[in-house]
Amino acid sequence: MLTKRRERLNHELREEVLAAARELFATDGYHNVTMRKIAERVRVAPGTIYHHFDDKSAILAAICMETFGKLDKRMEALVTDRSGNPLERLRRGGRMYVQFGLEHPQHYALTFAIGDAMPKHDSVMSAGLKTFENLRLCVRDCVDAGLTRMQDVEEIAQSLWATTHGVVMLFLGKPGFPFIEQSRLIESVLDIAIEGIRKKT
Amino acid sequence: MLTKRRERLNHELREEVLAAARELFATDGYHNVTMRKIAERVRVAPGTIYHHFDDKSAILAAICMETFGKLDKRMEALVTDRSGNPLERLRRGGRMYVQFGLEHPQHYALTFAIGDAMPKHDSVMSAGLKTFENLRLCVRDCVDAGLTRMQDVEEIAQSLWATTHGVVMLFLGKPGFPFIEQSRLIESVLDIAIEGIRKKT
DNA sequence: ACAATAATTGAACAGTGTTTAAATGTTGAC
DNA sequence: GTCAACATTTAAACACTGTTCAATTATTGT
Numbered sequence: 001m002l003t004k005r006r007e008r009l010n011h012e013l014r015e016e017v018l019a020a021a022r023e024l025f026a027t028d029g030y031h032n033v034t035m036r037k038i039a040e041r042v043r044v045a046p047g048t049i050y051h052h053f054d055d056k057s058a059i060l061a062a063i064c065m066e067t068f069g070k071l072d073k074r075m076e077a078l079v080t081d082r083s084g085n086p087l088e089r090l091r092r093g094g095r096m097y098v099q100f101g102l103e104h105p106q107h108y109a110l111t112f113a114i115g116d117a118m119p120k121h122d123s124v125m126s127a128g129l130k131t132f133e134n135l136r137l138c139v140r141d142c143v144d145a146g147l148t149r150m151q152d153v154e155e156i157a158q159s160l161w162a163t164t165h166g167v168v169m170l171f172l173g174k175p176g177f178p179f180i181e182q183s184r185l186i187e188s189v190l191d192i193a194i195e196g197i198r199k200k201t
Numbered sequence: 202m203l204t205k206r207r208e209r210l211n212h213e214l215r216e217e218v219l220a221a222a223r224e225l226f227a228t229d230g231y232h233n234v235t236m237r238k239i240a241e242r243v244r245v246a247p248g249t250i251y252h253h254f255d256d257k258s259a260i261l262a263a264i265c266m267e268t269f270g271k272l273d274k275r276m277e278a279l280v281t282d283r284s285g286n287p288l289e290r291l292r293r294g295g296r297m298y299v300q301f302g303l304e305h306p307q308h309y310a311l312t313f314a315i316g317d318a319m320p321k322h323d324s325v326m327s328a329g330l331k332t333f334e335n336l337r338l339c340v341r342d343c344v345d346a347g348l349t350r351m352q353d354v355e356e357i358a359q360s361l362w363a364t365t366h367g368v369v370m371l372f373l374g375k376p377g378f379p380f381i382e383q384s385r386l387i388e389s390v391l392d393i394a395i396e397g398i399r400k401k402t
Numbered sequence: 403a404c405a406a407t408a409a410t411t412g413a414a415c416a417g418t419g420t421t422t423a424a425a426t427g428t429t430g431a432c
Numbered sequence: 433g434t435c436a437a438c439a440t441t442t443a444a445a446c447a448c449t450g451t452t453c454a455a456t457t458a459t460t461g462t
Binding site: 156 | 350356396
């Protein structure tokens with residue numbers, strides 16, 4: 001049987017591992033962090049971690065879930081407030097999405113990194129789906145308000161996702177490139193996308 | 202001294218390594234391919250490869266350069282032909298760029314993947330820059346023809362790059378996601394982007 | 403033929419994520 | 433308190449990685 005005290009201790013160690021890993025991943029990058037480094041920081045044998053996480057990628061998956069939870073919260077707050085032009089709400093949502101990605105490069109990159117570099121976890125993926133659901137809602141408002149050129153909500157939503165995703169990945173993936181000022185590029189991309197779906201009057 | 206015959210043999214082995222690696226990387230993914238597997242396929246000791254390549258990533262870098270050379274060729278053919286609407290040429294260029302990325306996921310990912318997952322090689326990066334130069338040219342034509350809402354060539358070019366890049370990365374990074382039909386999403390993104398920069402008449 | 407040079411080898415090295423048998427802690431029933 | 437049952441931790445080992453290196457083999461110029 002699992003006593004309350006024991007359960008709490010387990011949970012505490014789990015959190016310590018997560019805290020150590022969160023910090024290390026962010027500074028050194030996932031692939032440069034070893035299980036032994038994490039274990040050392042928590043002052044525990046490497047094997048111990050495997051009683052709290054299935055494997056290394058499960059640690060990152062847990063961290064990503066947290067992070068995407070935060071994104072979801074911010075997103076939902078934006079969507080719930082249904083005042084103002086839906087297209088402008090869409091723009092704000094996109095802006096927030098991009099900024100979030102740039103603020104959490106390691107987490108963002110690893111949920112979207114190409115297959116073999118990083119194992120995929122369904123849990124993280126479904127967390128991302130939840131965020132996308134909010135985007136869908138926002139788009140639906142625009143379509144229903146008759147503000148859009150096209151009618152297919154799914155098509156528009158996925159297109160916008162691809163667009164914002166592209167800005168984030170470009171900044172993260174090519175830090176050495178001579179980009180124009182960051183916020184200007186972001187606004188430009190958002191502007192083009194919004195104008196691209198807006199119905200001409 | 203290095204005899205002609207010897208130089209040819211060296212070159213041949215180098216090409217054999219590249220051929221083996223090209224195939225293995227494409228099917229199994231960079232991180233699942235070991236130097237020993239490549240060596241075994243070329244029927245050579247693992248150490249031998251290091252007389253022809255600095256390290257594992259140098260092999261991929263060489264392959265990427267080849268690949269991006271092909272992209273450049275296709276791109277240039279498109280840009281050189283200056284007939285027809287420049288905006289439509291831009292659309293065709295974007296379509297080709299996305300298709301190319303999806304046809305060479307491993308290579309595309311290397312040049313754009315986030316730092317720690319894959320090592321960066323300046324040679325590959327500058328190859329990518331050359332492609333971007335073509336995009337810039339295409340955009341300039343549109344601006345000069347007075348077809349665009351905005352005037353800043355660099356701003357438009359970078360925005361369009363981010364957009365097309367986003368489509369590629371989304372497909373590559375989230376293969377399990379219930380996307381709408383691939384070509385439909387691609388056309389939709391391109392359409393939104395083109396309409397987003399087009400001057401209203 | 404014989405040094406000099408270049409290419410190849412297979413073993414070794416330092417590191418990785420993960421597994422496992424043994425040791426240690428903790429718990430609940432007697 | 434005792435003791436068996438269970439949970440947790442540990443250090444050592446495993447199988448694997450990319451890479452290095454002395455020794456071996458092959459090729460070259462004289």
